Amino acid sequence: MSLAELIRARRSIRKCNSTPVDQELVVELLRKANRLQPFGETGSWRVVYAGTPEARKRLVDCMLEQMSQSKIGKLIPGKLLDVFKKRFTDIPAHVIVMSTVGPDRLTNDRNYAAACGMMQCFQLMGWEHGLGMLWDTESMIQHEGFFKGIGLREDERFVGILHIGYFDKAPRSRKRTPAEQKWTVLRGQST
Amino acid sequence: MKLSDLEGDMGGPSEFLDQPVSQDLILELLNHAVWAPNDGLREPWRFIFVDNPYGDIMQGLQEQAPAYLLVLVNAESDQHKQEEDFAAVCCLIQNFRLLAYEQSLGVRCTLHDWMYESSRTEVFGVLNNERIAAVLELGYGANQSKGTTDLPETQLHFELL
Numbered sequence: 001m002s003l004a005e006l007i008r009a010r011r012s013i014r015k016c017n018s019t020p021v022d023q024e025l026v027v028e029l030l031r032k033a034n035r036l037q038p039f040g041e042t043g044s045w046r047v048v049y050a051g052t053p054e055a056r057k058r059l060v061d062c063m064l065e066q067m068s069q070s071k072i073g074k075l076i077p078g079k080l081l082d083v084f085k086k087r088f089t090d091i092p093a094h095v096i097v098m099s100t101v102g103p104d105r106l107t108n109d110r111n112y113a114a115a116c117g118m119m120q121c122f123q124l125m126g127w128e129h130g131l132g133m134l135w136d137t138e139s140m141i142q143h144e145g146f147f148k149g150i151g152l153r154e155d156e157r158f159v160g161i162l163h164i165g166y167f168d169k170a171p172r173s174r175k176r177t178p179a180e181q182k183w184t185v186l187r188g189q190s191t
Numbered sequence: 192m193k194l195s196d197l198e199g200d201m202g203g204p205s206e207f208l209d210q211p212v213s214q215d216l217i218l219e220l221l222n223h224a225v226w227a228p229n230d231g232l233r234e235p236w237r238f239i240f241v242d243n244p245y246g247d248i249m250q251g252l253q254e255q256a257p258a259y260l261l262v263l264v265n266a267e268s269d270q271h272k273q274e275e276d277f278a279a280v281c282c283l284i285q286n287f288r289l290l291a292y293e294q295s296l297g298v299r300c301t302l303h304d305w306m307y308e309s310s311r312t313e314v315f316g317v318l319n320n321e322r323i324a325a326v327l328e329l330g331y332g333a334n335q336s337k338g339t340t341d342l343p344e345t346q347l348h349f350e351l352l
Contacts, residue, residue: 003293004223006194007286012228029195031347036201036289046348055352096352109277110302113325116281120227121289125195135228137278139271150352160278174232179221182237184316185214186248 006124011173013132016165021093023051025129026164030095033121037114045115045159048150050094059096060088062149063141093164095122098156108157115159123162132167135160194289201292203299204332212258212329214240216294224286229279230272235265236280236324239315249326252305256328261315264324280324287327297332300325 001009030047050059067073068081099115102108123133137160152158217240229235239261241248249259264280266273284300291298305311306323317323 001193003194003289007223007290008226010226010228027347027349030349031345032195032197034345034347036197037285046350048350048352050352052351059352094352105307106302106304112277113281113284113302116278117285117288120282120285121194123228124286124289128193128195135278137230137271137275142271151350176222176225177234179218179225179238182234183218183221184237184239186239186241186315 001128006127008173009170010124010127011132011170012134013165013167013170014134015169016091016132016163016167018090019092019166021051021131021164021166023049023093025131026051026093026095029122029125029129030118033118033125036121037118044111045097045099045118046156048096048098050096051092053089056089056091056094058149059094060085062146063088065145065149066143067140088163091163091165095162095164096150097159097162098150098152099159101155101157112157112159119160119162126164130166131164132170134163136163137161197289197292201288203328204297204330206333207256207297207328207330208333210257210331211244212296212331214242216296217258217260217329220287220290220294220296223290224283227279227282227286229282230275233265233272233276233279235276236283237263237265237321239263239317241315252303252311253301253326254299254328256299257330260327260329261317262324262327263317263321265320266322267320277324284325284327291329295331297330299328301328302326 026049050056064085097115097119099111102111119135123135126133142158147158221238225234241259241261243249243256243258253259262280262284264276268276288298288300302325306326312323
């Protein structure tokens with residue numbers, strides 16, 4: 001598969017199977033993705049990994065804490081909440097990414113962009129190994145209890161969680177707008 | 192080429208050759224790169240290609256390059272969506288860099304303070320409801336290397352929950 005084919009073939013995977021994910025492989029791919037990210041500064045982001053049943057349960061508990069304690073959440077029947085929880089705890093692995101907050105907007109944006117570039121590279125490499133991922137930035141999970149649960153530091157910003165697993169079937173593609181339709185050319189003036 | 196086997200310096204060449212960059216090639220690569228994940232298929236990006244054969248249009252703002260690609264991101268939705276949109280554009284840029292590398296096209300991906308100043312960005316046709324996510328300096332490098340340089344091992348900050 002060429003790079004272009006790989007980039008076009010990757011899908012967000014919302015439903016994975018129960019095949020376990022090897023932590024060693026995740027670390028190896030993160031290491032490689034780190035080397036290929038654009039803004040090249042080390043220490044600008046950090047990864048927390050949840051791969052054991054215990055860690056996964058802890059993560060899902062803090063992800064859904066806010067929801068289950070909210071007014072609406074209390075109206076949700078306990079069983080339904082359990083089904084919802086199980087959907088997440090069944091996912092074999094989660095990579096949580098946070099970037100370092102700098103003294104100014106430029107540093108913040110650079111670090112955040114570096115983390116995002118690394119994550120995309122990691123997703124593509126994962127796809128080459130048959131791993132599917134879903135990049136989760138759902139606003140519902142972004143609250144104090146969750147940030148505390150994942151150990152977000154004062155000088156850090158949450159970038160996203162990648163839910164990771166092998167899958168039986170990839171969803172169909174959704175067509176993209178051709179770049180030509182989002183393209184303007186500006187010519188430099190000769191002096 | 193298998194991505195997992197890709198090695199080498201992705202930072203882009205330090206100097207570009209005096210060789211033009213084809214618009215068609217950039218469009219071709221972008222049409223692959225737009226397959227980046229983006230929430231709700233908002234496709235929150237737009238591109239301004241700056242053809243710079245005589246090299247003065249970006250003076251004082253960017254380093255010299257035969258061409259520049261201004262990658263714009265939509266900036267009209269709420270803060271959470273804007274963050275997701277910026278992330279999507281970063282993924283697109285990463286795709287583009289990988290594809291360019293395969294074509295031996297050098298890309299220096301830059302973020303600078305002037306990109307936040309609308310008085311400077313409107314000169315290039317950046318609209319009110321968008322902002323510059325990054326400027327890519329494009330060209331062929333004299334020192335473009337493919338897997339020959341030994342990069343220092345970058346540290347991975349990895350912890351268990």
